[in-house]
Amino acid sequence: MSGRARAAGSEVLARAAWSRLAEPADVTAGALVAILGAVEALAWLTTAADGDLDHHVAALAAERSLDATTARRVRRGVDRWRPRLDGLEPARDLDALDRMGGVLVVPGDDGWPTSLDVLGAGAPFCLWVRGAPSPADVLARSVSLVGARASTGYGDRVAGELAAGLAAHGFTTVSGGAYGIDAAAHRGAVTVGGATVAFLAGGVDRLYPAGNSDLLLAMVERGGLVLSEVPPGSVPSRVRFLRRNRLIAAAGAATVVVEAAWRSGSLSTAAVAVDLLRPVGAVPGPVTSMASAGCHRLLREGRAVCVTDAEEVRELAGGLADDGAGVRAAEDARDAVHRGPLDSLDGPARQVFDALPLSGGSRPEDLVRGAGVDEGLVLSALGRLELLGLAARTPGGWVKRRA
Amino acid sequence: MSGRARAAGSEVLARAAWSRLAEPADVTAGALVAILGAVEALAWLTTAADGDLDHHVAALAAERSLDATTARRVRRGVDRWRPRLDGLEPARDLDALDRMGGVLVVPGDDGWPTSLDVLGAGAPFCLWVRGAPSPADVLARSVSLVGARASTGYGDRVAGELAAGLAAHGFTTVSGGAYGIDAAAHRGAVTVGGATVAFLAGGVDRLYPAGNSDLLLAMVERGGLVLSEVPPGSVPSRVRFLRRNRLIAAAGAATVVVEAAWRSGSLSTAAVAVDLLRPVGAVPGPVTSMASAGCHRLLREGRAVCVTDAEEVRELAGGLADDGAGVRAAEDARDAVHRGPLDSLDGPARQVFDALPLSGGSRPEDLVRGAGVDEGLVLSALGRLELLGLAARTPGGWVKRRA
Known part of the structure; x- marks a missing residue:
């Protein structure tokens, strides 16, 4: 057993042992360790596995107030875990880890991911x-x-x-x-x-x-x-x-x-x-x-x-x-990539813009008819479009500009 | 005016007219038509547009109990619709449709998509x-x-x-x-x-x-x-x-x-x-x-x-x-395509299957240890695996078979 493994203490050794005894997510083993602690749970298993199992389970159930179902599960659990007690040597496993430069982390350690x-x-x-x-x-x-x-x-x-x-x-x-x-x-x-x-x-x-x-x-x-x-x-x-x-x-x-x-x-x-x-x-x-x-x-x-x-x-x-x-x-940045001045136009202004000719020129009254919005809105839309560089007044009337 | 368009009646003509007067989704026009009917709404617009508009709107609001906001909207709506009254000829539009073999469908018709x-x-x-x-x-x-x-x-x-x-x-x-x-x-x-x-x-x-x-x-x-x-x-x-x-x-x-x-x-x-x-x-x-x-x-x-x-x-x-x-x-069919006999195995049977060697052969007690399940489960799993053709008993012990 290396110095590191010895220093790890019996809790660490017991948890290392349980990680070999039980398959992952064996909730019966997890519950037993939670109830007794890893060291005591391992000691109990070692004793129970070698003796009168029914007696040991009954005594545990009485002492820890386990219900019948839990006691039955522990009884079956021992059948799963007992065969792996033979040759169990957690310290040897820790040494193997140590040689790879690894560490064992257990709940309560600073390094344990909660x-x-x-x-x-x-x-x-x-x-x-x-x-x-x-x-x-x-x-x-x-x-x-x-x-x-x-x-x-x-x-x-x-x-x-x-x-x-x-x-x-x-x-x-x-x-x-x-x-x-x-x-x-x-x-x-x-x-x-x-x-x-x-x-x-x-x-x-x-x-x-x-x-x-x-x-x-x-x-x-x-x-x-x-x-x-x-x-x-x-x-x-x-x-x-x-x-x-x-x-x-x-x-x-x-x-x-x-x-x-x-x-x-x-x-x-x-x-x-x-x-x-x-x-x-x-x-x-x-x-x-x-x-x-x-x-x-x-x-x-x-x-x-x-x-x-x-x-x-x-x-x-x-x-x-x-x-x-x-x-x-x-x-917003992603939106802005796709947005030009046209996109900022509300309904009427957009309708007036669409109704504007590219050449020739329209009078506001033509635009009222073409865009289907009233004259007040046409005039305010033209002012706004002119400001945005989207419309221009020419001798022939209003025309469209592309910004 | 073609026979079809004449037969269509004034409701159809009035709706055809409104579809030209108002831009799509003009909810003020829609509300006016809903309140007065298409024919009367068109008659009102024609009269109001030629006369004292404020007077006509006030009279309509009084007669139909329109609130001030709605009345104001109608007033503005007339400014949008009026310019399109000039040259309005719904019968001509219907004739054009007729020549293309088309039909006009209005709410209430059997063909109207509700x-x-x-x-x-x-x-x-x-x-x-x-x-x-x-x-x-x-x-x-x-x-x-x-x-x-x-x-x-x-x-x-x-x-x-x-x-x-x-x-x-x-x-x-x-x-x-x-x-x-x-x-x-x-x-x-x-x-x-x-x-x-x-x-x-x-x-x-x-x-x-x-x-x-x-x-x-x-x-x-x-x-x-x-x-x-x-x-x-x-x-x-x-x-x-x-x-x-x-x-x-x-x-x-x-x-x-x-x-x-x-x-x-x-x-x-x-x-x-x-x-x-x-x-x-x-x-x-x-x-x-x-x-x-x-x-x-x-x-x-x-x-x-x-x-x-x-x-x-x-x-x-x-x-x-x-x-x-x-x-x-x-x-289910889609699932079944991807499902083999292995997928039907529950936890312990699967664990025993995984623990079986391909050759040589294992004893049940080896499998208890290898699979981490108790002996009763190992024996029942082996029986089931044998039935499914996934395990076989050989002189050297149990071995894995691929179905």
Whole structure:
């Protein structure tokens, strides 16, 4: 056992142990640890597993006032956890992490990202972290970008641009380290020097998928994180992938789906975010692209807000809450690009402008007839149009000018 | 005056006259006609315009209990309408329409599309119609498809496919006859033999824009309509274009925007539809396409539902109200395409499947440890997996099979 692991104390060791004993999001294990504390829960399990289990469960239920359902769940839980007690060596797992330069973070640590606490009994026991020592700091302003492994060039480009645009405003991009949209998002952040975080489904010693290991290492080396709730050596099974998605949904202030097929793991991440009352965004795409069908489904079902650029994503994440004026100014600027003096004209002035000839010239009474507005309005409109440089008085009468 | 126009009666002639005297959506004219009837309103205007106007307005206000504001509006209205009394000849306009094989339809006629009545005092006085004699019949099941003149190939294709898909289910496509999305929608309907309707901003004698005149003629000849609220000879001015949009929004059971820039006339049509409580749809597109920016804006602002195919448009229009089962069946079918036997597995069975080796073989107790589920679940999962052809018992133990 290394010095670091020894210094970690029994709470840290116990949580490391529980992260191997129970599968992710095992809410019975989470509840037991919440009730007894990680150390006592582990001691109880070790004792109960070797003795008269029914007796130990009954005694626990009596002592802690557990109802019959909870007691039954704990009883079944022991059947799941007991086989993994053999050979359990959390200190060895911590040593392995230590050798990779990683740290274990547990609830209560300064580095613990409290955004995960929303998961309740399904929250991780601990996080096995490679990269920056404080997940709390890195994740303080963050958005989760998720999407299809089978992404298109369009989706990859949009994901990369969103991540880069978020990084430029100090937002961390969270994703799952997979091929496709995940990788494009991570890469977009790394390219502009932004921090980006990958929650892995397996252990952080396995940079999965192998094709992304260079990218994941680059993230670790450049202020980002690769982390997992399962210890080194754990296989990234399908169930762990699905449960990992809840961490991505909880970690980001908002979750944005860039591309997703009609049925897709990304939609499960979005569904968790909805359940957690986190804002969800979806990037639209061509209706002819099956890779966008899941995004359109989210929009149709009113489960996601349509987002088309990094600014809209930041707005979704609430990071601009202090800066609403900035959003409005940007929208005004966007409008102004498309607005000329003609657009400022109200109805009658516009009607008079339209009725003006380009040459020859009209008298005001002709314009009354042509524009269908009364003479007073015609005269005031002509004055205004002249001021704007849109009309001119000529010897033959009034004519149109293009500003 | 032709026989048809003479037979039309004074109400028809008076409405034809009002459609020339007042600009579209002149709600003061609309209110006057609603209060007095078209014939009497025209007689009053003719008398008042030639005499002491203040006196006539005061007498009208007293007789009809008009408040001061309304009286003032009528007074100003006369200034707008009076110049157009000179040379007013509605019978000549009707003759011109007659020569084109058109008909005039007024409220109360069997052919009047009552969907326009929602416009109240801003409803048209009459419709100048070329094509099928009954707009009411053609518009009975209809959807308005609108969008940018500066459309992309993507937008044109989607508009055409939506119109064709709607026609296949007996829906008429309504639009504005313009280049771009309008033309693509009309063409998509005509191509599959569907009825399609263009509301023009100018007179129906001017098939505007000229480049679409063949298309508009084809619509007239194949069960569709070209119609206008302004008489033959009227110029399609900008204001008339904008006000024409309210007819498109009112005529369709739903309005769908296919492509629109950030600021766009199509958005004004959508805004009217929202005001009229008509459902509005928007077709998403690439976020990199400025031609879709207006559609995404509608989606972001929650003013439109995301629609991606004709079925979703029909659902929006309520045409499937009697046929909800059809929608669900279609969605189930769409799901089923993507679903294999693995997807039917619940948590523990899936975990056991994932933990099974492809070769060699595992004992149930290995699987308890590997999958993290208790032995009872492992055994029942193995039974189920064997039934589904996903697991097999070999001399070396249990192995995975791919169905």
